[in-house]
Each structure stands twice: as C-alpha cells, then as structure tokens.
Amino acid sequence: MTDIRYLAPNTLDEAVSAFAAASGAASILAGGTDLLVQMRAGVRKPGTIIDIKKIPALTAIEDLGGGAFRIGAAVSGAVLAEHMGFAKAWPGVLEAINLIGSKQVQGRASPGGNLCNSSPAGDSVPAMVAAGAVVTIQGPNGKREVPVEAVPAGPGRTTLAPGEIVVSFTFPVRPKGASDAYLRMIPRTEMDIAVVGLGVNLTMEGGVVKAARVGLGAVAPTVLLVEGAAKALIGSRLEDAAVEAAAAACRAACKPIDDKRGTIAYRTKVAGVLLKRVVAIAAARAGGN
Amino acid sequence: MNDMSNKWIGARTIRPDGADKVTGRATYSADNTMPGMIWGKVLRSPHAHAVIRSIDTSKAEALPGVKAVVTAKDFVDFPIDKSVMLGIQDMRWMARNILAKEKALFHGHPVAAVAAISEEVAAEACKLIEVDYEVLPHVIEIEDAIKPDAPILHDWVRHEGKPSNIAGTMVLKAGDIEKGFAEADIVVERTFTTRPVHQGYIEPHACTVSHAADGRVTIWSSSQGQFMVRAMTSLLTGIPQSNIRAIPAEIGGGFGAKTIVYLEPVAVMLSKKSGRPVKIVMTRDEVQRATGPAPGSLMTVKIGAKKDGTLVAAQGTFYLQAGGLPGSPLRGPVGCSFAAYAIPNVLSTGYDVVSNRSKVAAYRAPGAPHGAFATESVLDEIAEKLGLDPLDMRVRNSAKPGDKAIYGATFGDVTFVETMDAIRKHPHYKAPLDKNPRPGVKRGRGVASGFWYNAGGESSVQVNITEDGNVVVTTGHPDVGGSRASIANVVAELMGIDHSRVNVIIGDTQTIGFSNLTGGSRVTFASAMVATASCEKVVGQLKERAAKIWKIDAEAVKWEDGMALPAGDNAGKFPPLSLKELAAKANEMGGPIGAQVQLNTTGADPGYATHCVDVEVDVDLGIIRVLRYTAAQDVGRALHPSYVEGQIQGGVVQGIGWALSEEYLYDKQGRVDNASFLDYRMPVCSDVPMIEAVVVEIPNSKHPQGVRGVGEAPIVPPLAAIANAVHDALGKRFYALPMSPPKVTARMDEA
Numbered sequence A: 001m002t003d004i005r006y007l008a009p010n011t012l013d014e015a016v017s018a019f020a021a022a023s024g025a026a027s028i029l030a031g032g033t034d035l036l037v038q039m040r041a042g043v044r045k046p047g048t049i050i051d052i053k054k055i056p057a058l059t060a061i062e063d064l065g066g067g068a069f070r071i072g073a074a075v076s077g078a079v080l081a082e083h084m085g086f087a088k089a090w091p092g093v094l095e096a097i098n099l100i101g102s103k104q105v106q107g108r109a110s111p112g113g114n115l116c117n118s119s120p121a122g123d124s125v126p127a128m129v130a131a132g133a134v135v136t137i138q139g140p141n142g143k144r145e146v147p148v149e150a151v152p153a154g155p156g157r158t159t160l161a162p163g164e165i166v167v168s169f170t171f172p173v174r175p176k177g178a179s180d181a182y183l184r185m186i187p188r189t190e191m192d193i194a195v196v197g198l199g200v201n202l203t204m205e206g207g208v209v210k211a212a213r214v215g216l217g218a219v220a221p222t223v224l225l226v227e228g229a230a231k232a233l234i235g236s237r238l239e240d241a242a243v244e245a246a247a248a249a250c251r252a253a254c255k256p257i258d259d260k261r262g263t264i265a266y267r268t269k270v271a272g273v274l275l276k277r278v279v280a281i282a283a284a285r286a287g288g289n
Numbered sequence B: 001m002n003d004m005s006n007k008w009i010g011a012r013t014i015r016p017d018g019a020d021k022v023t024g025r026a027t028y029s030a031d032n033t034m035p036g037m038i039w040g041k042v043l044r045s046p047h048a049h050a051v052i053r054s055i056d057t058s059k060a061e062a063l064p065g066v067k068a069v070v071t072a073k074d075f076v077d078f079p080i081d082k083s084v085m086l087g088i089q090d091m092r093w094m095a096r097n098i099l100a101k102e103k104a105l106f107h108g109h110p111v112a113a114v115a116a117i118s119e120e121v122a123a124e125a126c127k128l129i130e131v132d133y134e135v136l137p138h139v140i141e142i143e144d145a146i147k148p149d150a151p152i153l154h155d156w157v158r159h160e161g162k163p164s165n166i167a168g169t170m171v172l173k174a175g176d177i178e179k180g181f182a183e184a185d186i187v188v189e190r191t192f193t194t195r196p197v198h199q200g201y202i203e204p205h206a207c208t209v210s211h212a213a214d215g216r217v218t219i220w221s222s223s224q225g226q227f228m229v230r231a232m233t234s235l236l237t238g239i240p241q242s243n244i245r246a247i248p249a250e251i252g253g254g255f256g257a258k259t260i261v262y263l264e265p266v267a268v269m270l271s272k273k274s275g276r277p278v279k280i281v282m283t284r285d286e287v288q289r290a291t292g293p294a295p296g297s298l299m300t301v302k303i304g305a306k307k308d309g310t311l312v313a314a315q316g317t318f319y320l321q322a323g324g325l326p327g328s329p330l331r332g333p334v335g336c337s338f339a340a341y342a343i344p345n346v347l348s349t350g351y352d353v354v355s356n357r358s359k360v361a362a363y364r365a366p367g368a369p370h371g372a373f374a375t376e377s378v379l380d381e382i383a384e385k386l387g388l389d390p391l392d393m394r395v396r397n398s399a400k401p402g403d404k405a406i407y408g409a410t411f412g413d414v415t416f417v418e419t420m421d422a423i424r425k426h427p428h429y430k431a432p433l434d435k436n437p438r439p440g441v442k443r444g445r446g447v448a449s450g451f452w453y454n455a456g457g458e459s460s461v462q463v464n465i466t467e468d469g470n471v472v473v474t475t476g477h478p479d480v481g482g483s484r485a486s487i488a489n490v491v492a493e494l495m496g497i498d499h500s501r502v503n504v505i506i507g508d509t510q511t512i513g514f515s516n517l518t519g520g521s522r523v524t525f526a527s528a529m530v531a532t533a534s535c536e537k538v539v540g541q542l543k544e545r546a547a548k549i550w551k552i553d554a555e556a557v558k559w560e561d562g563m564a565l566p567a568g569d570n571a572g573k574f575p576p577l578s579l580k581e582l583a584a585k586a587n588e589m590g591g592p593i594g595a596q597v598q599l600n601t602t603g604a605d606p607g608y609a610t611h612c613v614d615v616e617v618d619v620d621l622g623i624i625r626v627l628r629y630t631a632a633q634d635v636g637r638a639l640h641p642s643y644v645e646g647q648i649q650g651g652v653v654q655g656i657g658w659a660l661s662e663e664y665l666y667d668k669q670g671r672v673d674n675a676s677f678l679d680y681r682m683p684v685c686s687d688v689p690m691i692e693a694v695v696v697e698i699p700n701s702k703h704p705q706g707v708r709g710v711g712e713a714p715i716v717p718p719l720a721a722i723a724n725a726v727h728d729a730l731g732k733r734f735y736a737l738p739m740s741p742p743k744v745t746a747r748m749d750e751a
Ligand SMILES: Cc1cc2nc3c(=O)[nH]c(=O)nc-3n(C[C@H](O)[C@H](O)[C@H](O)COP(=O)(O)OP(=O)(O)OC[C@H]3O[C@@H](n4cnc5c(N)ncnc54)[C@H](O)[C@@H]3O)c2cc1C
Pocket: A027, A028, A029, A030, A031, A032, A033, A034, A035, A036, A037, A052, A073, A074, A099, A100, A101, A102, A105, A108, A109, A110, A111, A112, A113, A114, A115, A116, A117, A121, A122, A123, A124, A164, A165, A166, A167, A191, A192, A193, A194
C-alpha cells in the first residue's frame, strides 16, 4: 500500500507551488465528490492530495454590486444557496449548481470541481457558460482569466496547464431585465446524470431580447456555447419562429454519442425541447427583474 | 378480517430488528471480522465467451502476502452428464457458476480467487494469475442466441436434435387450441420483450468463513437460507453438512437472488488452504455484473375471445434468458400467465435460452411478471376492442375454487374475483382523470392482475419458556420481510402475553432444525404454522404443570391471558397460575418448558393481485411518471399489516422500475456497460408516489391464522398495468420494456 500525502495549505501560493512541485502526482481536492469516487474506483491514484478549502479566496462569495459576483471555485452548493443576493441575480446558475447530487453531495460539491472534472454532463457548466462567467486561474506562471467554455478540453480533460488551479468565477454586472435559467433532462427525478443540460441567459427590454447566451451540455465532448441559438433569439420578441430557430440551432450544435445515457436521436431532440422550456423560464424571470 | 378479539395478530407492533437497523448496530454479512482474518478477491473473466485452456497461478502464489489461490480444480467435480439437484438448483451449473471450469461464459465470470493479507494485495495477485483464453464469438440477446448460426455456448446442449442454445423446454396444455381459436370472434396476437433486471438489493454479497484445523467450518453470511448455504457449500466442497455451521447475518435485501451461493464455497476453500479465516465482499460492480438478474424475455401471446368477452383459447410462447448456464424460471410465465382464467383451450410453452450473460437468479415471482406483461396487455387490447371494462372482462373469465389449474393443481379457496372487485369498487378506479391536463402532457389509467403460486415447505421452530417466564422463539428462516415481527405477534397472541415478552431470533444451521429458503412467499405461512403447533404444545405442558400443582386433570385446566385457570368443576377453586409462576416451578415440576416443531407445511393457496395505476407522460421528453397507484391483494390474513403493506409497496416499486427505467446495457464486447446504481436506473424515492395497498383479508382455511403469502404477487401486475395506462394516455401500446424516454419519443415520432 502506498500512503497518500494530504496537504491543506492556507494560501493560494502554497497550493500552487505544492501542486506544481508534485508534477502530475498530486490532485486538487475541493468537495471530493468526484475525486474520492474516482479514487475508490481505482481510476485515479494521486500521491498527494491538496485540499483547497482552507484558502479564503477559494471559498469566498463576493457581491461586486449591480448583480456582479465573484465566487470561490470551492464554494459548496449548499453555502451558495444561502446567499440571497446571488440567487436573485443568477437564479439559473444557482439552480444548476444546486441540482448536483443530493443534500449530502450539496454540502461538499463545488462549481470549480464540476468544471475541472470536465464531464460534458456537469450541471453547473452550461449555466455558467450562458452566464458569461470568467474563470480566474492561478498557476506557476501567474494568473490568467478565460471564459468558462475555454476550460473543458474533452471528457475528463481540461486546458489547465500543469500546476494551475481554478480560483474563482466572476459573473458580470446584471442589467435591468436580465435573468437566467437551467434545466436538465434526466430519466429519474433526482440522483441522475444529465442526458442533456441547457442554460439560457437573457436580457429583455420592452419585450425584446437585447442579449442572449445559450450553454448546452452532454451533447458533445465539451459543454457548448451555442451562438446560433443566441443569434436567433436576439432582437426577437420570443415569437414561436425565433424560438424554433434557436431550438434548431441547438439541435444542429449537437455532436452527441450513442451511449448508455442516451441515444444520438434522443439527445438531439431533447436539446431543442429544453431550449424552448428554458427560454420561457428565463424570460419570465427577466420580466420580473 | 382480523378478529377483533385478537390483541397481537394484526397489530402494528414495533419491529424487533428496527432499533438495531436505525442505529447501525445490525450486523450484516460484511460486518463480521475474526482474529487473523485475511481477504479474498475473485478474478473474473475479461471475455464474454472463451475457452479456458489453462490457468497458471504460480506468480500470484509467489506474491508476498498471498496465502492461498483457488480455481475450479479445488472443488468437487460435477460432470456434465450427471445432474445433482438441490431443490431447483442443479449443482453442475452452480459449480460452474461460482468458478468457471471449461469455459468463461460471461464477462465477469469468476475464474480464480485469491486470499491475501489485504484486499489490495489480493487484487494485485489476481492480476498475476495467467489465464490462457481462447476467445470465442459471444451472443447476448435471445433473438441472436436462437438464430441457426448463433455461437453455441455448450456443445452438450441439443434442441430438436441439433446443437442449440435452447437448453430446456416446458409445455402445459389444456383442450385443443386450434379448435378454440376457430371458435373465437376476436383473436389478438402480440410479441413482447422485456430486459433483464437486477434484484437491486442494497447489501452486496459478502461472507466471512473460518475453516478450522479440525475440519470444522463456520460461515457468516447473509442469504435467504442458511441451510441452503450449508447444503450448497457442502456439495461444492465435499465437506459434510455436520461440519458446516452457517450463521445467518442480518440481510440487506435478497428478493430471490440470495437463494443461491456465490462466495461461500470459494471462501471455504481459500480458508482451508490458507488456514486463516477469509472474508470476501463483492463490489457493486461485481454484484451487477455477475449476480442475479431476472431473465430478459421474448414472448408471443395469442388470445381468442367471444364477443361477450368469454376467453376461449390462449397460446403463450415464452423464451427466457438463463444466462451462461441453464436454468431460467420457465414455470413462472408458462404456469402463471393464464392460471387465473378459466380458459378451456391453452398451450403454454417456455424455452430456456443460454447466452453470454450472468446466470439468472430468482427474483420475486420468478418469470411471472414477464408472462403477465404479455398476457395482461393482450387482455387489455381485447377488452378495448370489444368495448368491455377490462376488469369486468377478467371477472367474467376468472377461475373459481375447485377449478383445475393449467399447472395441474386443483384450486382451493382462490379469491381472484374478490381481489379484482377490490379495485373495481375502489374510488381510484372511478375517479375522474383529466387526460390532457396541460399542453404536451397526457395522462392515462391502466389495470392488470397477476398470479403467483405461493408455497409451504419445510420449517422448524423452537419455543422456549425462559426461567423468568418469558418466551424465546427460534426459527430457521432469515427474516427478509418481517417474519420475526409476524411470528412475535402470533406467539404473543397464542401465549396470551404481552408482545414485549416474546423475543424471536433466527437460529443457525447447527442450532435449529432444517428450514427451507425464505422465498416463494412461504416463510410467514410456514413459520406461523409451526410456531402455532409449537405454542400449542407449550400451552399443553403449562396446563399439565398447573394440573400437577393443583392435583387435578390436565383437561380441567384452561389457558387464558397468559395464565392457567382451573376450569369446569374446578373453576374458581384455585388461584390462577401465571406463566412466570409456572416457569419458576418448572424444574421441580418436571423440567424445562419448551417445544420444537418441524413440519413440511402444506395448504398454501395461490396469491393474486390486481393493480390500478395513473400515469402522466411528458410527450416531448418521453418521460413517464406514475401519479397514483393502488394495489389490491388477498393476503389471507395480515399478521403484521405494516409489513404486508411494505411487501406490496416494495413489489410495486420494483415493478415500476422494471416497466420504466431498469435495463442491462451491453457493449460490443459483451460487457455490462452500466454496472452501477448511477446508470442502472432503479427508481429513487421521488420517482414513485405513495402506493396505496388495499389489503384484502379472506382467511385461508388451511392455515391456523388464515395466512396466504404476500411477497411475490405484487410484482406481477405492474409491468402490464403501467403499459396499459401508457396506452390509455398516448393511444399507443408498448410491447417492449423498459418504456424509457428515448423509446417513448421514438415511438411518438413514428408515423
Ligand atoms: C452521488 C453523486 C451525485 C452526483 N450528482 C451530480 C449531478 O447531478 N450533476 C453533476 O454535474 N455532477 C454530479 N456529481 C459529480 C460531482 O458531485 C460534481 O462534479 C461536483 O461539482 C464536483 O465538485 P467537488 O468540489 O466535489 O469536486 P472534487 O471531487 O473535489 O474535484 C473534481 C475534479 O476537479 C479537480 N479540481 C477541483 N477543484 C479544482 C480547482 N479549483 N482547480 C483545479 N482543479 C480542481 C479535482 O482534482 C478533481 O479532478 C455527483 C457525484 C456524486 C458522488
């Protein structure tokens, strides 16, 4: 039996240097709801575990004003749910994060872990892509910022360089009339993995869509930003034809596989169905803002 | 109905195993440890079908920390040409299932096992075992396995004179079906498929075994029968039963699949070789890949009826998957599908089909849900075509007491009509249902019935009066569904004492007489019968003791409210003697008080259930949800109503999973692709509504308390009831299960 080293640094610099020094033999631990499961299944055998939950920036929720927020990558779903301001500004992102697992899992699971685990079916990712969130990354070569959709590289793979840690997500200022929503299709009512997940972020002005972003999950190797769907919605009053065009763009964007969780035909169809349902929810919420 | 004068029979007493279970003290099979104990691990076949040319274990044996390695060679040889049966299990197949011999027959088939100082070392050693495989083409599905050019699993299997994967046939007949169909005004014939489903017990298989230097073996494991564990282990290892003590652990679900062994004989031989106690615990992956499931099926059912709904002919052809070795439960669909209907002309045929999947195991009413799915769907279609109420049509055709069943028996007090009536008259069946509640949403209602044989069989019990005047009851059956609670109720009632003074425990193989499996819906029936006989003997002894003390005739003593009372002419002459007082005087008056009763019980009449379900379909996503479910069943008598309701609700929930979401998925290499609870989709709590159990109690006249048996019938109707409800909602019939979202949308998109 090989022993596993466990580190819980208090600063980001320590974490980054320990992570870089281990050169591939270390794993970052946020909530551990992916990592520990993978270790138990024998698919990952880290020599060192670096727990990032003791680092203040990783568990902070900062209200930047005007609906803008910065949340630490390791904030758990349960903690985020208790933040009233965040729920008001970003209900879609919050519902996506809160869909992860069960009550028990929510106590630990984080959006950073969800993104870095890089499952195409991760629930929070399409919502954060739709939100236009920016990821702050710290590594041995310093700090950089990228959009959420730039992080996943394929199932289980990210574009993070060796030694890099995701620090936080920054959500932009919310104009009046803006809101978002997320839905996923799962065969069961809970404790299941998304067959398709879809997030929509809308800004409405006098019934007209001024801005829109659509994030689509579980239908391709990575979560997609569907620009064609956004284009179909922007400038419309969400007339049937516009929404149908956006749904068609979502279906066209799908590059799914036939697997145990869904067929190509089914996933493609569902992407369009969800687009319509999510747009309706986001628009209703935006109307109230 | 429960007699109102009963104090304990029919009462919802606190379950005897409850406190231990909710506080985490209950000892399940993986919870036992022993000094010096080492860990076993099973090496499993990476191929779906392969000849095992040779196995070289030398490198594994040389690994530091490894204490023993076993292969099929270390076990009793069961040649193919000589069947050795234990109950319904053939040891030729059991031996080859616990460890592959000539061939690996499915991905995950055990090939060898290692015992080492830790699970990690054992797993490492498994990797060092060199197995020389000759990989063969594999076949998974029935449709493929019965094709003329299919890869043949066993060269000794012949069907109609040719090499085949059809390893067995069962036929039941009545009348003349040709003539019957000729007389029919309407004939409906449909072909159905169902997928294999796992029993889904939460507790994985596990055992701890000690083979001591003197040759005596102790086994701690959970199963549906410690005597089955002892007998199979004895047969497979050659160790006499008298030297094997099988101690039943608390069981975390079995549903039929723990009526056979997987690990115990392997652990015994590892322990024998190593001289150390050995523990083996399966992972969920191993459980899903290599234990259970219930078979998948391919079935054609043809039924002919007169215009008024009278059924005149029925034909069923049922192909069931056996897995890699023969033995699917053909008597389920072949015998049960038409049993409850008085149809003059029937031909029911079953085929046992081997293919490269794990060997099937019993699952609640084995094979009956399959057949009911086909038959009860066709009946629904006939009723629809004839414009009849589906339950009225079933009632019209129902078999009656005294009718001869297709499987040979003559029905006793069967209550098919009363059970159907319980639903016909239930508010659910008459409640209005808005079939188009919202755009994109459809609702429908369906009904179906289901039949199961039920059983009696061997049971032993010992009732002892403790020195302080309380009662200890030892039974020989693992308690899977509440048998301890039910027996405690019966004994408290018969002894006339407070329920808290009765403690029911489960004996091990060397402390109580032979008791057959907890299965077949038989344990409450059988053990209440022997417990009653035992209590009667004990009460007789108590009356004799009182008579001796009072110096009167034993016949002149009666037993009431836990006390002996002088009766007849002597009434009132002596103060009553309580159980406590008699126990205190036991030794001076003739010795300890207690009685053992062992019987092969008979008189179990069939179980019957009728279900009504409302479903809602999200048409665009193809998601079907169950909104309301009412399940009626004649249980004879509910000794402990909460457990009876629990059995009915549990059966229904498993049926919902079977109908809507559960299935085995295989990849191109013939490997199970969803061997986890994430991707093998059993319903979770929020997927099912509260299931209303309508407990019909028409006492079985052949049982002292009127018990009929409960556990299996409730899983028989749901598949068809749900399919019929989906048809009502969508106007389309589903002939293949599960009705999972991709299949529902594909069907809706069809022209
Ligand atoms: C029972 C159960 C149910 C689940 N249900 C869902 C579900 O419904 N939807 C869903 O999307 N997921 C689900 N998951 C998966 C998992 O819970 C989520 O992916 C979760 O968001 C992971 O977060 P975590 O903090 O636990 O990650 P961890 O397990 O700690 O980490 C996940 C991965 O990311 C890396 N990592 C974590 N944080 C960082 C960081 N800041 N920088 C760099 N790398 C990092 C880790 O090294 C690891 O590889 C479920 C898991 C379980 C066990």
